[in-house]
Amino acid sequence: MRVLLALFVLGLTGCDLHSNQWVLQSYDRDKGYIFVRNGVQYEATCFATGYPVLGVDNHPDPNPDAMPPLPAYDQSTCSEILAYLHKPVPHFRQVYGSLLVYEEKEKNWKVEF
Numbered sequence: 001m002r003v004l005l006a007l008f009v010l011g012l013t014g015c016d017l018h019s020n021q022w023v024l025q026s027y028d029r030d031k032g033y034i035f036v037r038n039g040v041q042y043e044a045t046c047f048a049t050g051y052p053v054l055g056v057d058n059h060p061d062p063n064p065d066a067m068p069p070l071p072a073y074d075q076s077t078c079s080e081i082l083a084y085l086h087k088p089v090p091h092f093r094q095v096y097g098s099l100l101v102y103e104e105k106e107k108n109w110k111v112e113f
Contacts, residue, residue, distance in 0.1 A: 022092040022100075024084045032075050033113060035089070035100065044100050044113035046078035047071070051108055060108050065095055068110040078111045080104075 025034045025041065032045035052066035053059060072078060081089065081102055091103040100113040 021088040023088050024081060024086065027075075027082060027085060029075055033078075033081070035092075035113075042100065045072075046075050046111065046113060047099075048110075048112045049077055049080075050110065052110060066110075068112055078102075078113070080109075081111055 019038060021037065023036045025036045027033050032043065035042045035044060048068040048071055050068040050070035052061035052063070052068055054061045070077075084090075089102060091105055093101055093103075095101050102111040102113075103109070
């Protein structure tokens with residue numbers, strides 16, 4: 001009986017493996033991306049990408065909420081994120097309630113959904 005209880009508890013902790021993490025569940029070239037966090041699905045389309053910059057001399061914008069400057073013309077524009085299909089996406093966050101942002105911190109590269 002104790003063995004069954006231990007296995008049950010171990011199974012419950014294993015279910016929480018990706019809790020509170022963003023996971024890229026699927027991608028469709030026409031419809032966009034589906035991300036999952038804590039059991040909730042978020043349908044998203046690629047909006048913008050690039051290095052956030054300031055001014056006419058294009059200095060990097062260090063503001064963590066700075067938007068990428070290049071508009072996405074189709075869903076393949078944000079294909080960098082596909083490396084995380086069915087995996088947790090690092091440096092991914094929700095901003096202002098509805099925007100989803102992926103950052104490559106070392107390069108200051110952002111993709112916005």
